[in-house]
Amino acid sequence: MADSLEDLGGYDLFPIEPNWAVTPKGDLDLAKELINYPGTVSQLIGFTYDVPEVWSFGFSPDKDEEYDLINFFVGKYGRTGAFWMKLPHTEFTLTTTALSGSTELRVERNLAERQYQGYERVWIDMHTGDILTREVNDTTDETTYLSLSLTTSLDRDITLTNHYKICRLLFCRFDEDALIMNYSQDYYPQITIYVRELVKEYP
Amino acid sequence: MGTVNGIVVSDRMLPNHASNWVPPGTRSTSLELFLIANSPSDYDAMLPIRVGQGMTDIAKTRDAILHFSFGDEFLFWRIWYEPATIDAGFIVENKEYEIKVWNAYLDVTASITAVSGVATDGTTISHDSLPISIGKFGDEQLILTVLGEGPPLQSTIYTVTVNSVDYTTEIEGIRVVPVPWEPDWDSKVNIEMHFTTALQRNKYFVEQRRPLRYTPYYKFAFRIIAEGLSAQKMKQTMSYGHDKVFGIPVFTEHAYPASDFNSSTTITTSNDLTNLWNLNNQAEYIVIIDHTTLQAEIKEIDTVNANSIECAVAVSDTFTWQRCIVYPVVMCTAEGTSVNPQSDSVFYGDFRMIQYERATGV
Numbered sequence: 001m002a003d004s005l006e007d008l009g010g011y012d013l014f015p016i017e018p019n020w021a022v023t024p025k026g027d028l029d030l031a032k033e034l035i036n037y038p039g040t041v042s043q044l045i046g047f048t049y050d051v052p053e054v055w056s057f058g059f060s061p062d063k064d065e066e067y068d069l070i071n072f073f074v075g076k077y078g079r080t081g082a083f084w085m086k087l088p089h090t091e092f093t094l095t096t097t098a099l100s101g102s103t104e105l106r107v108e109r110n111l112a113e114r115q116y117q118g119y120e121r122v123w124i125d126m127h128t129g130d131i132l133t134r135e136v137n138d139t140t141d142e143t144t145y146l147s148l149s150l151t152t153s154l155d156r157d158i159t160l161t162n163h164y165k166i167c168r169l170l171f172c173r174f175d176e177d178a179l180i181m182n183y184s185q186d187y188y189p190q191i192t193i194y195v196r197e198l199v200k201e202y203p
Numbered sequence: 204m205g206t207v208n209g210i211v212v213s214d215r216m217l218p219n220h221a222s223n224w225v226p227p228g229t230r231s232t233s234l235e236l237f238l239i240a241n242s243p244s245d246y247d248a249m250l251p252i253r254v255g256q257g258m259t260d261i262a263k264t265r266d267a268i269l270h271f272s273f274g275d276e277f278l279f280w281r282i283w284y285e286p287a288t289i290d291a292g293f294i295v296e297n298k299e300y301e302i303k304v305w306n307a308y309l310d311v312t313a314s315i316t317a318v319s320g321v322a323t324d325g326t327t328i329s330h331d332s333l334p335i336s337i338g339k340f341g342d343e344q345l346i347l348t349v350l351g352e353g354p355p356l357q358s359t360i361y362t363v364t365v366n367s368v369d370y371t372t373e374i375e376g377i378r379v380v381p382v383p384w385e386p387d388w389d390s391k392v393n394i395e396m397h398f399t400t401a402l403q404r405n406k407y408f409v410e411q412r413r414p415l416r417y418t419p420y421y422k423f424a425f426r427i428i429a430e431g432l433s434a435q436k437m438k439q440t441m442s443y444g445h446d447k448v449f450g451i452p453v454f455t456e457h458a459y460p461a462s463d464f465n466s467s468t469t470i471t472t473s474n475d476l477t478n479l480w481n482l483n484n485q486a487e488y489i490v491i492i493d494h495t496t497l498q499a500e501i502k503e504i505d506t507v508n509a510n511s512i513e514c515a516v517a518v519s520d521t522f523t524w525q526r527c528i529v530y531p532v533v534m535c536t537a538e539g540t541s542v543n544p545q546s547d548s549v550f551y552g553d554f555r556m557i558q559y560e561r562a563t564g565v
Contacts, residue, residue, distance in 0.1 A: 067478045079400040
């Protein structure tokens with residue numbers, strides 16, 4: 001089969017895979033404020049429920065990937081353009097097979113429903129190398145599993161053994177206006193990319 | 204009753220708008236009276252005197268034509284001279300430009316009596332021997348050449364005297380200093396591409412973003428290790444180029460010539476060029492470098508193909524093609540340079556360069 005890229009709202013996917021030799025790093029941009037006078041009790045004020053994730057990834061692209069990466073960065077004008085970034089780590093663990101045509105993924109209860117905002121996307125990394133992207137339009141804790149309701153139905157069976165991982169797909173922009181490439185030879189530069197989630201702009 | 208607002212004499216093509224005594228097809232002038240109605244009822248009263256039809260005797264009104272043809276007003280009866288300015292851009296090789304003089308007088312000849320220049324180093328101008336007579340409605344061309352070799356900043360004015368009137372052409376351009384050494388990969392070659400974004404964000408993470416530029420600008424940082432005479436040349440080049448423009452190779456995008464390219468505009472390469480982003484998308488120039496002899500020549504790119512680079516002008520130096528590497532070039536100024544001698548003859552040269560983007564005409 002082929003990739004099944006759904007619910008992306010016309011935005012591009014970041015074109016290359018990160019290098020795990022450089023540990024990805026994720027921060028949350030906190031949106032709270034503590035108000036107090038010195039020596040008094042505090043008041044905690046939260047500004048917003050959805051806080052952006054800010055990630056850094058290392059890349060060591062070959063020449064073809066380097067071309068794609070530069071082309072992508074230039075096409076976004078640095079921090080201006082938005083795109084989808086595949087977070088590389090497992091976010092959900094499937095509990096039962098999701099059949100083709102289904103609009104539900106049953107995953108291990110991981111408290112994701114607490115922070116679910118309604119715009120989340122997931123991507124599924126298949127053993128075939130194909131990628132599926134879907135919007136999660138609801139989460140329900142069913143006591144034995146967490147139900148992720150999908151906007152677009154699956155186009156194939158997702159079994160416990162035919163995929164590598166189910167991960168978050170982040171809607172984001174570059175967090176720096178510079179693409180800095182360090183070369184020890186003319187190939188495989190060391191590049192660190194910083195991205196910031198655009199929590200108010202999910203399509 | 205309406206009032207006469209004016210009389211308009213206008214050209215019309217007959218016979219549609221003329222009295223029958225004017226030969227068909229004759230270009231004529233007709234007279235029209237235009238009245239301004241003071242009230243709606245005036246229109247009726249005006250109708251009988253809406254004249255419009257040809258009522259003019261051409262023979263009697265010839266001298267009363269009020270405006271001339273476009274040619275008479277805007278083209279003829281003067282000397283045309285161009286260009287007033289020549290922007291030679293980054294000067295990496297000889298470039299020829301034409302200075303044109305057009306005698307647009309239909310009945311008299313013109314004469315170029317003098318050609319002079321200020322700060323003409325780096326340029327030549329060729330023309331017929333003076334004085335040059337330009338026939339009626341004739342033209343003359345002077346060939347101005349901006350030479351590949353010359354002062355780092357070209358700022359020249361040529362004055363051409365035609366019929367005792369001085370006309371000037373101002374030439375601007377920048378010569379580029381090549382950097383023909385290989386970088387020290389062990390200390391890493393750093394290439395940065397920068398954008399600038401106007402970004403506003405509130406504490407709820409709502410953002411507005413606008414790009415302040417649509418192409419990246421470059422920064423380079425690299426080290427060169429040179430020894431002996433090569434090290435001395437590197438130091439002198441650093442010093443000479445402190446206020447000039449360097450042609451910095453994008454060291455990570457090699458093109459290896461596959462055959463002799465001397466005196467040719469085509470450089471055929473043995474490696475695939477399609478995955479070299481800067482060469483295909485950003486670069487306007489390449490530099491051909493023989494790292495062994497430090498021979499370098501910068502050429503303007505015409506087109507880049509999968510296995511060849513077409514230059515705008517043929518390669519002029521003579522290269523040993525087997526030793527050459529071709530790189531895309533970014534024009535840069537020095538942000539910082541330093542020389543660190545490791546012995547009496549081995550130098551580390553550290554270069555920090557930032558792309559130089561010319562303002563047009565500067």
